[in-house]
Amino acid sequence: MNDTQRIDTLIEALPYINVFQNNIIVLKYGGNAMVNDSLKESVMQDVLLMKSVGIKPVIVHGGGPFINDMLSSLSIESEFKKGLRVTDDAVMEVAEMVLSGQVNKDIVKHYNKIGGSAVGISGKDGNLIKVKKKFIEETGENGEIETIDIGLVGEIETIDTTLLTLLINNDFVPVISPVGVDMNGDTYNINADYVAGEVAGAIGADKFILLTDTKGVYRDKDDETTLLSELTLAEVDAHIESGIISDGMIPKVECCSHAIKKGVKQAHIVDGRIKHSLLLELFFDAGIGTMIIPHEGGRVL
Numbered sequence: 499m500n501d502t503q504r505i506d507t508l509i510e511a512l513p514y515i516n517v518f519q520n521n522i523i524v525l526k527y528g529g530n531a532m533v534n535d536s537l538k539e540s541v542m543q544d545v546l547l548m549k550s551v552g553i554k555p556v557i558v559h560g561g562g563p564f565i566n567d568m569l570s571s572l573s574i575e576s577e578f579k580k581g582l583r584v585t586d587d588a589v590m591e592v593a594e595m596v597l598s599g600q601v602n603k604d605i606v607k608h609y610n611k612i613g614g615s616a617v618g619i620s621g622k623d624g625n626l627i628k629v630k631k632k633f634i635e636e637t638g639e640n641g642e643i644e645t646i647d648i649g650l651v652g653e654i655e656t657i658d659t660t661l662l663t664l665l666i667n668n669d670f671v672p673v674i675s676p677v678g679v680d681m682n683g684d685t686y687n688i689n690a691d692y693v694a695g696e697v698a699g700a701i702g703a704d705k706f707i708l709l710t711d712t713k714g715v716y717r718d719k720d721d722e723t724t725l726l727s728e729l730t731l732a733e734v735d736a737h738i739e740s741g742i743i744s745d746g747m748i749p750k751v752e753c754c755s756h757a758i759k760k761g762v763k764q765a766h767i768v769d770g771r772i773k774h775s776l777l778l779e780l781f782f783d784a785g786i787g788t789m790i791i792p793h794e795g796g797r798v799l
Contacts (some may be wrong), residue, residue, distance in 0.1 A: 511781035518780065519552035521704035522666065524762075526694035526753075527605070528560040529711040531770030538608060541709070544776035545671065546614045554666050557616075557673045558697055560690035561601040568596050580634050581749065585649040585687045593687045594620075597675040604674050616671040620678075622659030622685065627678030627693065629654055629686045652678050652686030654693065657700035666701075695753040699760020706757040707779070708750055709770035714788030715751065718741055728789050731755055754790045765790040 499607050525545070531537040544735070565583075569576055571593055577584050585593065602618040609616040621627025629636030638644040665672045674697065676690040691708065698706040717724035729737070734751050737743040743751055754765035768779045768787035778786045 509551065510783060511777075514781040515551045517707055518548075518704070522554045522556065522701055523548065523705040523707060523780075524556045524558065524694055524698035524701065524757075525705045525776070526558050526560075526691055526706075526708045527770075528562075528690060529770045530557065530612070531709050531775075532601075533563060534768075536770075536775060537770065538602070539612075540773040541604075541770070541776065542609045543588055544615070544774055545609060546612055547777065548775070548780070549614060549671060555671050556701065556703070557605065558660065558690060558694035559597075559601060559605060559673065559675060561597045561675075564601055565593050566598045568600075570591050574797045578723060579636070579646060579648055582632070582634065582648055582651055582689065582747075582748075583687065584746045585651050590650040590685060590687060594685060597687075598622075598677055602673055602675040609673070615669060616673050617665055617705065618673045618675070619661065619665075620675040620694065621688065622677060625658045625679075626661055626674070627652075627654060627676075627688065627696075628656045628658070629680055630682065630690060630799070631676040631686070641681050650684070650686050654668060654678065654688065654696045657696055659701050661741050662697070676787055688750075691749060691753040695757040696760070698757040698762045698765075703757070703762050704764075706754060706756060706765040708765070708767050708778065709775070710750060710770055711766055711769070712747070712767075713769045713786070714767045715743060715747060719744065719747070726788055727785060728791065730791055730793050731758060732793070734790060751790065758790060758792050763792075771798065 531541050548555050566625045574588055576589050598620040605606040606616045608710050632651045632653035634648055635643050662672055676688045676693040678686050678688050713725055713727045717726055734755050757765050766779055766787050766789050768775050
């Protein structure tokens with residue numbers, strides 16, 4: 499790239515930088531970008547640049563693979579039902595240790611190491627996330643709907659943004675692990691995608707970005723050339739109904755849709771396997787993922 503091309507790149511990014519100044523952007527950090535060291539560094543650099551140009555990032559992370567590794571090393575078995583980990587006391591103890599300890603503090607370490615100022619918290623801190631016990635339903639052998647107890651898995655009831663607002667207003671990047679408490683103070687594991695969407699809505703975020711291991715939503719899930727770069731809420735519902743959006747993509751788009759219904763202006767599903775994917779999606783005309791907006795004409799920029 500010659501000097502003129504470098505300048506052109508900066509000029510292309512300038513309108514986006516101006517528009518997004520002082521915007522709160524919630525990032526759901528997960529997938530390959532969490533386990534690949536090069537991608538991890540890329541994400542932290544992207545977040546630091548966002549912060550440096552006046553954006554206010556908030557990070558919510560998962561950590562399923564790390565929990566799996568720790569459970570395996572401790573010879574503790576766990577299972578999943580409808581994509582949710584069945585969580586007994588032993589599994590919850592490991593999940594909290596890994597999520598709020600190992601993973602959370604590793605993200606903080608990497609971000610602070612390159613010059614940022616991050617603070618790691620869980621949903622327990624400052625009563626950030628209050629939950630109730632979540633149950634799932636399955637069809638039994640007799641065809642009747644059965645309610646299944648999956649243990650210490652939480653369904654979010656309230657988000658108290660007091661601590662988040664304090665951190666954001668004092669120039670810190672909050673890094674949130676998806677652990678919350680119920681009214682009795684008992685600890686629950688929560689799906690990180692839903693935590694991110696709920697936090698985005700509660701904090702009044704301008705954008706919600708979901709880092710995944712896919713390029714976005716495809717019209718044909720087996721053909722990457724059919725990437726849908728923009729969807730409205732109505733189109734999301736229609737594509738779920740028709741089967742265009744299916745399987746593991748459903749909770750991702752539902753999470754984005756929920757954030758928008760809570761007041762977030764735009765949501766993005768972005769491929770975290772691409773270096774600097776956050777900057778490419780935010781600051782350049784083409785973008786690289788799928789953007790979900792409230793309705794036709796609802797795009798900010």
